[in-house]
Amino acid sequence: MNAPRETLPTERASRQSEVVAALAAVLPAHALLWHREDTVPYECDGLTAYRQMPLAVALPETEAQVAAVLKACHALKVPVVARGAGTGLSGGAMPHELGVTLSLAKFNRILKVDKLSRTAVVQCGVRNLAISEAAAPHGLYYAPDPSSQIACTIGGNVAENSGGVHCLKYGLTLHNVLRVRGFTVEGEPVEFGSEALDVPGLDLMTVLVGSEGMLAVTTEVTVKLVPKPKLARCIMASFDDIRRAGDAVAAVIAAGIIPAGLEMMDKPMTAAVEDYVHAGYDLEAQAILLCESDGTPEEVAEEIDRMLDVLTGAGATRLEVSKDEAQRLKFWSGRKNAFPASGRISPDYMCMDSTIPRKRLADILLAIQAMEQKYGLRCCNVFHAGDGNLHPLILFDANDPDQLHRCELFGADILETSVALGGTVTGEHGVGVEKLSSMCVQFSPGERSQMMALKHAFDPGGTLNPGKVIPTLQRCAEYGKMHVRKGLLPFPELERF
Secondary structure: OOOOOOOOOOHHHHHHHHHHHHHHHHOOHEEEEEOOOHHHHHHOOOOOOOOOOOOEEEEOOHHHHHHHHHHHHHHHHHOOOEEEOOOOOOOOOOOOOOEEEEEEEOOOOOOEOOOOOOOEEEOOOHHHHHHHHHHHHHHHEEEOOOOOOOOOEHHHHHOOOEEEEEEEEHHHHHOOOOOEEEEEEOOOOOEEOOOOOOOOOOHHHHHOOOOOOOOOOEEEEEHHHHHOOOOEEEEEEEOOOHHHHHHHHHHHHOOOOOOOOOEEEEEEHHHHHHHOOOOOOOOOOEEEEEEEEOOOHOOOOOOHHHHHHHHHOOOOOHHHHHHHHHHHHHHHHHOOOHHHHHHHOOOOEEOOOOOOOHHHHHHHHHHHHHHHHOOOOEOOOOOHHHHHEEEEEEEOOOOOHHHHHHHHHHHHHHHHHHHHOOOEEOOOOOOOOHHHHHHHOOOHHHHHHHHHHHHHHOOOOOOOOOOOOOOOHHHHHHHOOOEEEEOOOOOOOOOOO
């Protein structure tokens, strides 16, 4: 965390008794957990390398109970960490040692699907894929499709501004959400956006989406739905050189083509995935691209022909177009199962997340190959290549402290290199606790102060998901990565580590 301090067992026990008593007054007995064996499942999210036990876990069933929990915690100045399905990969839902984890898993009802307005009103605990399943009878679906869509919740998607393989064409969560309802840290109801296309005043929706639960607690979301395309086809393109594959991505976009999906996998990832799903991937290729087109049959036919021409000109060694829907889904099954496939070949993995300009795809891949030698760890790479979003999976054994340490250094190196190449430290997984130090690389003290001021405007006491996203000045100084702008080093008197 930003400023960890050791808590005495007596201090923790006393605080726990106080908090449990306050929450027991506003929640039914079955909706409050505080015994260790009951709270262990909440000690981390998808980033299992970092764990922390909460004082208690609240599982409210109504909005009134959510408000009551927040009011009780606010009165006691107790930190609150909202949690959905716990599929996040940056530690954004990791509990606070002296705080309450607010699980919203019971808010799992789809309230309304409107085929005329192409919208759906859902509670925050509804699974991403469940929205599309509910909209399917109307010929509609929800476009953002993270790899964890079978389990991740829409509330978590809002917190992280999640994307997925089709975000290049259809946008991120922000572009597919109209309205968000929830509660402030004080337990007061608040609403962002509306069911209309625009609202008067400040556009606070863009602030809330991606704020990682630091500004408000989401309970209800109105999402946009899009018509199911009449046809979708996917090209699998093989390349014998990583740089040619990276240049091909840039060439597709430069040709004015916006595919429904444009994904890239390197040779180690392709081998891991093919052994798992048998999708028919080219195991000799140094990299493969999955390029999808959707729309009317006429649109798809034209776009597929254009992409084939571009990919051939870019040096593709093999091109295969899906013959039917089953083969298309098979192509994509490999990409969707990249994470579990990696889990089969390594005890643990850490999935990184950063962005770079499309033209630097090859540069970052070659840099990661050099890092593998430097840190003595393997790395499999899968990219949302169309928008330059990287997901390197560093393979390690968490039972070996040295491997975990080298994995952390490896990940930080990837993020620093991404920034150096003109990118950012996160694309869609959020900052959480994983990338706190790396935020010091990308953002200046002034920028981080502005972030903290925004946080303070919503949460003056700093009790909503504290210690996440925004690093302290002390942390950045200790990390030795103070931002340098125009050749001027801030706080030159501080020793660099």
